[in-house]
Amino acid sequence: MQRAALILCLCLLLGLLANTIVSSALLARWPSNRQAVGGTPRDDLIGGPWPLPPPGAWSTPWPAPTSWWEWQRFGLRGIDARHVEQRQSRFSMTVMLSGWPLPTHYSQQIWWPGDDPAFAYSGPTHILCHVLPVGMILNPLIFAIFAWTSLFAIPSTLKGYVRHLRATCRLCPYCAYPLGSSPVCTECGKPIPTGSNHPTTSPSVAPPA
Numbered sequence: 596m597q598r599a600a601l602i603l604c605l606c607l608l609l610g611l612l613a614n615t616i617v618s619s620a621l622l623a624r625w626p627s628n629r630q631a632v633g634g635t636p637r638d639d640l641i642g643g644p645w646p647l648p649p650p651g652a653w654s655t656p657w658p659a660p661t662s663w664w665e666w667q668r669f670g671l672r673g674i675d676a677r678h679v680e681q682r683q684s685r686f687s688m689t690v691m692l693s694g695w696p697l698p699t700h701y702s703q704q705i706w707w708p709g710d711d712p713a714f715a716y717s718g719p720t721h722i723l724c725h726v727l728p729v730g731m732i733l734n735p736l737i738f739a740i741f742a743w744t745s746l747f748a749i750p751s752t753l754k755g756y757v758r759h760l761r762a763t764c765r766l767c768p769y770c771a772y773p774l775g776s777s778p779v780c781t782e783c784g785k786p787i788p789t790g791s792n793h794p795t796t797s798p799s800v801a802p803p804a
């Protein structure tokens with residue numbers, strides 16, 4: 596049980612480490628320019644909220660997006676949302692999400708009409724790499740459960756089943772050597788567990804004449 600818990604903790608740590616390194620590396624390397632990667636229009640999301648709230652406090656809320664494009668690769672998702680007026684992109688937001696199966700990191704870049712006093716803002720326009728807590732918790736957990744089941748739980752169950760089969764066939768559960776009357780295996784020297792199919796009677800030995 597202690598060994599199982601230790602392996603589970605190691606899998607969790609490994610999952611957290613791998614998740615953080617791979618996710619942030621992918622985010623840093625992937626192009627955020629939609630023209631460079633192609634994309635698919637998502638007209639169903641037009642008029643709704645922006646992919647993420649614009650960073651910082653704005654004196655006036657942004658108008659809803661009038662165009663929305665998305666593109667995806669394994670573990671990566673890009674969103675390009677814009678509010679276009681008279682064929683001019685007035686507000687624009689690019690969001691890059693990375694992580695699998697859930698996103699764990701994102702970057703965000705915004706553009707807005709800086710010369711309009713209604714949208715006075717002096718905060719950051721580019722968030723390079725932020726953490727999404729839900730993905731950061733659940734992804735390592737999913738990885739750990741999968742790794743623990745494949746590397747520990749299934750092999751342990753199979754091993755136990757094989758030992759049980761050997762014992763019912765009067766074979767040593769560890770090395771499959773035929774069992775005698777000895778409480779330890781005469782081949783590998785391991786003690787035979789109680790309940791293994793020992794012979795119920797020992798061969799009788801006649802006393803010397």
Ligand SMILES: [Zn+2]
Binds near residue numbers: 767769780781784785
């Ligand atoms: Zn043995």
